[in-house]
Amino acid sequence: MDTRQLRTFVAIAEHGTFARAALIVNLTPSAVSQQVHSLEQELDTQLFNRDSRPPSLNLQGLKMLETAKQVLALVDETRGVLSGKQITGTLNIGSVRTSTIGLLPRAIVALRQEFPELNVNLRVGMSSTLISDVNADRLDVAVVAEHSGVSRDLLWSPFIREPLVVIAPPGTPPMPVQQLLETLPFVRFGSNVPLGAMINNELARLGIAVKDIAEIDTVPAIVECVAAGLGASIVPNIAVRENGRDMLTLPFGEPQVFRQIGMIHRPSSAKAELLTALHNKLAEVAGEFGVYRAEPSLRRS
Structure with a gap:
């Protein structure tokens, strides 16, 4: 052979x-x-x-x-x-929409600056589809939120652990979280993904009765609605970290709820070292909430 x-x-x-x-x-x-x-x-x-x-x-x-x-x-x-040549070839990445907010594009740019001969193909989709594509070797890696449907044949490692926050329109006076969420109309994250379930479960546990005004399946659209004054909502910290638009921001959960985003890939992947480099680039752009892992050396010319 x-x-x-x-x-x-x-x-x-x-x-x-x-x-x-x-x-x-x-x-x-x-x-x-x-x-x-x-x-x-x-x-x-x-x-x-x-x-x-x-x-x-x-x-x-x-x-x-x-x-x-x-x-x-x-x-x-x-x-x-x-041969001591630069890393070449193509890295096929799949990602859910939530984790593409700023993080992934910036990490890919940083990775290609370090490995300029590397090609990257990025596809955005649903977690279940992306995980299946990693299993079938159609993707090298999937960037998804913490997911219960990952088989034992795949490795999941988080690169960010960030808090969830309550956001309210600019000019909203400070008040306890429960009062705020029960007073203002609620813009619900309506996507059937772990983040949506996490928010709904904590609202139920705390006994907070919200009054829905909208149900939206993307975090950036929710932030736009809240910034425009439609109502309050709950989003990951990264969604408002760099541009809160003067919105009122409060911790969500007792204790505060955190969500994780990570990479799923095959443990035996031939691109394992490159995937580790991508993981740590993502952790780097995640800032204070980044989660690093040991990085093997990659030879460069």
Whole structure:
């Protein structure tokens, strides 16, 4: 088995046919078939269902595809380290919308300043979809809030632990949190994600009866509504940390409630060192609430 066979195998899986893969790896279709045949002989198993046209990956082929991608990524990274070249390649990142408020773009910019030859693809989506894509190796990492649906095969590590705060329109006179939330109309975070459940559970525990005026599924839109005077709400500290727009801000919860955002990825990822660097860039831009982890050295030219 060699990396040429693995690259050909991955090209077939990604492009659908032996003929298209041949164009990608710059071989003839017959040479592609020979490489696949040799790989199957060495593994002593068939990787394709040849009853279909074009041939499709069978169960063993799907398992091998994941392994092949990991091996090739590790080989490419090792070559870069041993040659002393800068980190290259592509880092595929998925993120929920909440954690993209300022943090992730700034962390990516800082990461690319350190590794200018690195390409980054960013996709925003729902936590469950992003976690599934990490599992299926379609993403290198997902940036999500603390999540109960993470399998044991994935690693979740927080890079920020921040408090939740009550926000009220500019000019609101100071008053106890319960009085404020029960007096002003309430702009509810209506997204079906852990943050929404965390807020609702604490309101119920404290016995605070709010009067909803709006239900909105993005934190930035909630902040805009509160700043415009629509009512009060509860958001993560980062949403108003740099520009509170003179809104009244009070701690939420007794004791104050904190939420965590972290990275989910495979522990055996060939890009593990690069992911650690991204993690610590995120912790850095998170400021006082950042959570760091030990950072392996990455060689640079």
